Amino acid sequence: MFDFAIVGAGFAGSVLAERLATQLDARVLILEKRPHIAGNAYDYYNEDGLLVHKYGPHIFHTNAAKVFDYLSRFTAWRPYEHRVQASVDGKLVPMPINVDTLNQLYGMNLTCNDVEAFLASVAEPRGAIVTSEDVVVSRVGRELYTKFFRNYTRKQWGLDPSELDASVTARVPIRSNRDDRYFTDQYQSMPLHGYTRMFERMLDHPNIHVMLNTNYSDIQEEISFRTLIFTGPIDEYFDYCYGRLPYRSLRFEHQTHDCKTFQPAAVVNYPNEHAYTRVTEFKYLTGQEHNKTSIVYEYPTSEGDPYYPVPQPQNAHMYAQYKALAEALPNVHFAGRLATYKYYNMDQVVAQALALFAKIQDRFDEVGSFAMSRNVTSVGTESAIAESDLPSPPGAGRAA
Numbered sequence: 001m002f003d004f005a006i007v008g009a010g011f012a013g014s015v016l017a018e019r020l021a022t023q024l025d026a027r028v029l030i031l032e033k034r035p036h037i038a039g040n041a042y043d044y045y046n047e048d049g050l051l052v053h054k055y056g057p058h059i060f061h062t063n064a065a066k067v068f069d070y071l072s073r074f075t076a077w078r079p080y081e082h083r084v085q086a087s088v089d090g091k092l093v094p095m096p097i098n099v100d101t102l103n104q105l106y107g108m109n110l111t112c113n114d115v116e117a118f119l120a121s122v123a124e125p126r127g128a129i130v131t132s133e134d135v136v137v138s139r140v141g142r143e144l145y146t147k148f149f150r151n152y153t154r155k156q157w158g159l160d161p162s163e164l165d166a167s168v169t170a171r172v173p174i175r176s177n178r179d180d181r182y183f184t185d186q187y188q189s190m191p192l193h194g195y196t197r198m199f200e201r202m203l204d205h206p207n208i209h210v211m212l213n214t215n216y217s218d219i220q221e222e223i224s225f226r227t228l229i230f231t232g233p234i235d236e237y238f239d240y241c242y243g244r245l246p247y248r249s250l251r252f253e254h255q256t257h258d259c260k261t262f263q264p265a266a267v268v269n270y271p272n273e274h275a276y277t278r279v280t281e282f283k284y285l286t287g288q289e290h291n292k293t294s295i296v297y298e299y300p301t302s303e304g305d306p307y308y309p310v311p312q313p314q315n316a317h318m319y320a321q322y323k324a325l326a327e328a329l330p331n332v333h334f335a336g337r338l339a340t341y342k343y344y345n346m347d348q349v350v351a352q353a354l355a356l357f358a359k360i361q362d363r364f365d366e367v368g369s370f371a372m373s374r375n376v377t378s379v380g381t382e383s384a385i386a387e388s389d390l391p392s393p394p395g396a397g398r399a400a
């Protein structure tokens with residue numbers, strides 16, 4: 001009999017397994033349908049010996065010291081500040097838009113002091129900021145919106161920005177200074193030996209048993225446990241009884257080239273050309289020295305593994321229905337990007353998992369055993385976690 005069965009070995013599942021095993025001496029069974037741990041953060045050395053991210057570029061950044069300190073138990077870090085260029089009007093220019101982007105695009109000589117006045121002259125005032133179009137057009141006007149955001153978003157989501165919540169494009173700030181970093185978080189680093197190695201260390205505990213290539217639904221009748229933690233898609237858990245929550249997917253095309261460097265930045269975004277959205281060259285992220293270089297193209301699709309919850313009001317409504325079902329289950333907790341249908345970065349998922357663990361621990365301290373938690377309804381669902389426990393949403397406070 002396991003104390004906990006955890007579905008999914010990504011950040012949500014692995015952090016919870018580690019905490020439960022080491023802090024509460026719980027016996028934990030992790031079920032992972034893929035042939036590897038680490039979820040979408042999985043990285044591996046390819047046939048040429050280059051470290052690549054199977055599911056697209058994963059850059060760690062956070063303002064939460066608690067999250068950084070926690071992960072630092074399992075990895076050393078390589079300081080890394082991410083930079084992105086966008087291919088617009090035949091030029092590669094800094095993204096997020098900053099003063100140099102504007103000068104290079106329009107052949108101007110704006111200083112940082114001029115930028116706000118320039119943006120104000122092109123911005124289209126909007127009443128309420130509701131959609132992803134509103135956010136951008138109200139700040140930089142229609143022309144820059146069209147060059148940098150409209151077509152990228154249509155490609156990435158299969159939706160016009162006017163159909164998506166403001167939070168999506170608000171992830172990318174607009175800057176009036178020269179800062180060309182993609183993120184301005186206090187902690188920006190990559191795990192020195194990769195994400196998978198970090199996860200291996202997290203899960204290396206005698207109380208944690210990992211079953212790979214195992215879909216929970218195939219073996220749920222055969223395993224014995226007290227409490228379930230589910231980190232897969234919440235609509236799948238409930239057999240889609242309220243309908244399917246949409247998730248956007250990607251097809252990744254990995255390539256290795258026989259040259260030291262392929263492109264001038266870690267990531268080049270292609271808002272207006274090609275079927276892919278961006279190209280990532282991993283050596284920038286990993287710092288690896290190698291005579292060859294590996295890259296990945298991201299092609300958005302509606303079919304395939306669920307990668308992105310789609311932030312739209314009707315989906316939030318459907319998720320609220322599933323969440324109400326989740327809250328009525330006494331011995332099942334839902335955590336992570338898919339189970340709580342939130343467009344969370346890695347640090348937010350770690351913070352959410354740590355907050356859920358704290359609730360389970362409180363309850364354990366109160367009743368003294370896991371068995372007693374069977375009929376407890378007030379603990380463990382996502383709503384038991386205050387939003388204030390989580391790092392700020394991406395974009396918040398980043399606009400300069």
Ligand code: FAD
Binds near residue numbers: 041215233
């Ligand atoms: P996941 O990593 O999705 O893990 C869930 C696991 O559950 C999966 O391994 C899945 O196989 C397993 N599972 C699901 N259902 C079942 C089942 N029925 N039975 C068994 N196993 C099951 N975040 C950042 O902070 N920085 C970035 O740069 C960044 N870049 C990203 C780029 C891309 C292309 C994508 C898609 C995401 C990116 N993210 C980034 C977000 C990051 O991937 C997530 O925040 C994080 O991985 C979520 O962890 P999780 O545990 O919630 O989910």
Ligand code: UDP
Binds near residue numbers: 086153170171172
């Ligand atoms: N976006 C855009 N143009 C860009 C970069 C981003 O329109 O050059 C929009 C797009 O809608 C994207 C969102 O901003 O989905 C968030 O971008 P981010 O780079 O954070 O996406 P992620 O890394 O999560 O895929």
